[in-house]
Amino acid sequence: MIERFFTMRVFALMILAFGAVLTSLPAHAESCGVRADVVAKLQGSFQEQLTGGGLHGHSAVVEVWTSPKTGTFTVITTDTAGMSCILATGTNWQDSAKVTRTGAQTL
Numbered sequence: 001m002i003e004r005f006f007t008m009r010v011f012a013l014m015i016l017a018f019g020a021v022l023t024s025l026p027a028h029a030e031s032c033g034v035r036a037d038v039v040a041k042l043q044g045s046f047q048e049q050l051t052g053g054g055l056h057g058h059s060a061v062v063e064v065w066t067s068p069k070t071g072t073f074t075v076i077t078t079d080t081a082g083m084s085c086i087l088a089t090g091t092n093w094q095d096s097a098k099v100t101r102t103g104a105q106t107l
Contacts, residue, residue: 031085032083032084032085032086033083033084034084035078035082035083035084036082038084038086042065042076046065046067046070046072047069047070048065048066048067048073048074049065049066050064050065051066051073051095052064056077060077060078060079060080061077061078062076062087063075063077063078066093066095067093068095070091071091071092072089072090072093073089073091074086074088074089075087075089
């Protein structure tokens with residue numbers, strides 16, 4: 001009796017875990033794509049432009065895209081196959097040169 005109860009609980013937990021994985025897949029799929037498509041979305045929908053970036057090891061480039069108009073920013077990484085994924089997004093972007101020039105507190 002106790003073994004059956006334990007088995008049913010484990011089975012229920014496995015179903016919940018599987019469901020959680022399935023529901024998270026579409027969100028991940030939307031945050032990655034061919035670099036040209038990701039860049040087009042950043043430029044078209046958010047008026048963002050490439051602000052800076054650098055190499056991440058030997059297999060990826062990290063870029064920061066920002067918009068002075070909207071204050072949004074996006075950090076993406078692109079692998080050697082040309083696939084880009086969004087690492088972070090946010091609002092209220094402050095350009096460090098602008099912050100330093102105005103005498104405001106640095107970020």
